[in-house]
Amino acid sequence: MKIGVVGGGQLGRMLALAGHQLGFSFSFLDPSEASPAQTLGTHHQNPFSETSIRALLASSDYVTWEFENVPPEVLASLSSEAPLIRPSPHALEIAQDRLLEKDFFASLGAELPRYAAVQSLEQLSTALQEIGYPAILKTRRLGYDGKGQLIISSPSCLKDPALHRAASLLLSAPCIVEEMVAFDRELSSIGVRGADGSFEWYPLTINTHRKGILYRSTPLTSAETLADSISLQARSLMMKAMETLSYVGVLAIEFFERDGTLLVNECAPRVHNSGHWTIEGAITSQFENHLRAVTGLPLGATSPRAAAIAMRNIIGTEPNIPELLALPGVHLHWYGKEVRPGRKVGHVTIIADSPAALASIEESPVFDTIFGR
Numbered sequence: 314m315k316i317g318v319v320g321g322g323q324l325g326r327m328l329a330l331a332g333h334q335l336g337f338s339f340s341f342l343d344p345s346e347a348s349p350a351q352t353l354g355t356h357h358q359n360p361f362s363e364t365s366i367r368a369l370l371a372s373s374d375y376v377t378w379e380f381e382n383v384p385p386e387v388l389a390s391l392s393s394e395a396p397l398i399r400p401s402p403h404a405l406e407i408a409q410d411r412l413l414e415k416d417f418f419a420s421l422g423a424e425l426p427r428y429a430a431v432q433s434l435e436q437l438s439t440a441l442q443e444i445g446y447p448a449i450l451k452t453r454r455l456g457y458d459g460k461g462q463l464i465i466s467s468p469s470c471l472k473d474p475a476l477h478r479a480a481s482l483l484l485s486a487p488c489i490v491e492e493m494v495a496f497d498r499e500l501s502s503i504g505v506r507g508a509d510g511s512f513e514w515y516p517l518t519i520n521t522h523r524k525g526i527l528y529r530s531t532p533l534t535s536a537e538t539l540a541d542s543i544s545l546q547a548r549s550l551m552m553k554a555m556e557t558l559s560y561v562g563v564l565a566i567e568f569f570e571r572d573g574t575l576l577v578n579e580c581a582p583r584v585h586n587s588g589h590w591t592i593e594g595a596i597t598s599q600f601e602n603h604l605r606a607v608t609g610l611p612l613g614a615t616s617p618r619a620a621a622i623a624m625r626n627i628i629g630t631e632p633n634i635p636e637l638l639a640l641p642g643v644h645l646h647w648y649g650k651e652v653r654p655g656r657k658v659g660h661v662t663i664i665a666d667s668p669a670a671l672a673s674i675e676e677s678p679v680f681d682t683i684f685g686r
Contacts, residue, residue, distance in 0.1 A: 314336065314608055315340065315372065315374045315375075316328075316376075316607070317340045317342070317377070318340070318341050318350070318354075318378070319376065319380060320341070320342070320350075320379040321345065321348030321350040321379075322343070322349055322379055322380060323648040323650070324379035325348070325353075325379040325380075326350040326648065326649075327589070327592065327600045327646070328350075328379060329350055329353035332604045333353070335604065338354060339353060340354055340356075340357060341356050341357065343380075352649075361380075363386075363387045363390050370391070375608055376399075377398070377400075377562065377583075377604075379583055380583075381409060381581070381582060382455055388402035389406075399508070399561040399607040400564070400583075401561070403558065404558050404564075404582040407558075410453050410454055411451055411489050411579065412453050415489070415577070418550075423550055423575075424574055426491045426576055426578075428492070429444060430487065431484065432484060434471070434477075434484060437450065437490055441465065444491065444492050446467050446468065448491065449462055449463065449490070450463040450464075450465060450480060450488055450490045452483055452488055453486070453487045462525070463476070463480055496569035496570055496576075497572070498569075499522065499567070499568070499578075500518065500520065501517070501520055501566065501568065502514070502547040502550075502551050502565065502567075503518070503564070503599055504563070505563045505599070505602040505615075506555040506556075506562070508609045512552060512555065512612075513597075513602060513612045513613070513614070514552075515532065515615045516538075516544070517538075518533070518587045519532075519533070520587050526626070526657070527587060527626055528626060528684070530586075530588075530590055531621075531624070532594065532617060534619070534621065542573065543570060543573065547566070547568065550575075562607055563602060563603040564581070565581040565583070565585035565588065567579050567580070589624045589660050589662065590622050590623065590624040592644075592646070593618070593662045593664055596615065596616050597612070597613025597614055618664070619664045620665070620667055620668070621665040621668045621670065621671035622671070624661070624662050625661050626659075626660050627647075627657070627658055627661065627684075629653060629654040631652050634647075636679045637661065640663075641665075642663050642671075642674060644663075645659065646659055646660050647659040
């Protein structure tokens, strides 16, 4: 089976590592000269153009995505080839545009932060009167890991010349503004739906961010938390979203939890950073299950393998690998990327028999050196 992947980053790399054990071969389309996935399949160094994606389709049994910011006109032109592309271009179109994304989840009856579409300072001022402060201005398209965003903490903020210029710059493209939620926890939900409509769901994951970048994820692993109302809310919405979209593959939905209610933040129609723990921590990883779904194979079980699991992103630094791997239960994934400030260059997953044992490992001086406090 030949799998074409749009994008050759670390997600593509981990898809290929999971797919090789199933006997799949891979081709990657990526404009970068040195992408993390290039040693694991055929590397096509080309832009994400219609011509390049059509060539990938022609040489593949199935095409999937690890990078969804493909120009929308390319997706539209490929709609007739959608049976080869999983998940579908329609799901990608929704996820590319924050307004379409929020409107989609609102149509499903989900709770969301208050939001409004804006494209000028005048519209922003009017919207802020309804939404209140603090609020966050975001570009509708592109932007990730905190990029393409501006926090507006009070009515006087936009009187500051630097913030005024920053807002004007963002508003040169369509934007949304939404309330900043005073949340109790940030959570993510990862589900997978097969081509036959079968469904599997991973435990909710608690996420911690630093400077807009995911820092730590840990799944809820006890039977009690897997059956609580928050988990049931997330699972129900995941199933509804997937059924509405006739979705095939892995979908991630990020939430804010506030007073026992989940508010949708955003979604990703692909394998997701907060699900990296599933490689060692679940019976079937999100990467293997995505490929199973895309190719029409039966889905694998998603139960956790241990009582306590955590994933830490390695951001902008190169660890002392021998010291790190000397710790019990630690698994390193190094992406082969150039180390730069603020860049995800790898991650570790920690597997432990109890929360206390997990905490002991994460309190190691080795972890302090890599991750800080």
